[in-house]
Amino acid sequence: MNSRNKMPDIEKKAIHIMIEHPDVVLSTNVEEKWFSNNHLRELASFINYWFGRYTNADEIRAQFCETPFGKRMDCEALFAYLSKIPDPYDYPAVFKTLRADYYKRSLQSSAANIVKEPCEFTVNHLWGIYQEANQTDNNATFDKQQVTDELLRDLDEPVKSWIKTFxxxxxxxxxxxxxxxxxxxxxxxxxxxxxxxxxxxxxxxxxxxxxxxxxxxxxxxxxxxxxx
Structure with a gap:
């Protein structure tokens, strides 16, 4: 598994923001696939899954260390290391660079596949990644807190539009x-x-x-x- 020395700087900054400022995750879409480091990707996935449930780094650390993923790594040392990373000044810029780096890696890998095996499938795959990379990230301003509020409101209000079968x-x-x-x-x-x-x-x-x-x-x- 990847060590801390193999963590790209931008990924360390991004996960630091997600841990130390979990409120940012409520209003910003950060996909775990953007992380190349296995440890950070698992941690980002955990934070995204439980968005809004944990309000500080100590709560995230305590719960993540109890998961099967956390138990397979030196969880305490990982969090101690990430906590010492300087707080970035521009959060959106960090996540934008993280996303750009992911698509750069994906495009390079897909292009290499075309060289190895030039065919319609590999070309279409490259074109699909290119289009996805150039799409405006509509989820960047996705308000997860608003969605959570709507879900809680739906629980209090009975659904009237059921489709009946048996x-x-x-x-x-x-x-x-x-x-x-x-x-x-x-x-x-x-x-x-x-x-x-x-x-x-x-x-x-x-x-x-x-x-x-x-x-x-x-x-x-x-x-x-x-x-x-």
Missing amino acids: PKFDRLLGGGLGSDQLLIVGARPSVGKTSFALNLALNAMLDNQNLTVELFSLEMSAKQNMRR
């Missing part, structure tokens, strides 16, 4: 199918996953005739699904 299934889901959800049905082959999905769609449309259900299948044609 009564027992609706009760298990707390009222039915809701918006902003991704439900994955997993099971062995040929046990009825497609039939279950088709029945969900059918019952939902029977309950609400104004409802439109889109079905995408990589297994059967539209005619086969209609026949089923």
Whole structure:
């Protein structure tokens, strides 16, 4: 695993800000994939996952050191080292440079892959990274605190727009199918996953005739699904 000596300076500055000033994470999007150092990437992922829960460096250190990731490293020494890093003057500039460095590494790696194996896939991959790197980071001003407040408000206000399918299934889901959800049905082959999905769609449309259900299948044609 990477040692502290292999931590790029910009990554050390960025994680220092996230630890010492966790309130910054509430209003700034810092993706853990931007960190090349394994330790710092795991720490950034932890802070992002629990954003808003911990309000100071001591709380973050105490909780992270108890995680499986923290137990695999010299957690106390890592936090002691990061705490001694001078506080950067311009936080946004640090995160902007961190992001730029990540895409620079990604573009260099993708270009190297084209040299090794020139084909449509590697070229498209490079082009995809280039487009992503040049996109405006719309999440830079993403107000996580506002989203948290909205989620808490939703918990206090009953959802009225449930999609109904089967009564027992609706009760298990707390009222039915809701918006902003991704439900994955997993099971062995040929046990009825497609039939279950088709029945969900059918019952939902029977309950609400104004409802439109889109079905995408990589297994059967539209005619086969209609026949089923």
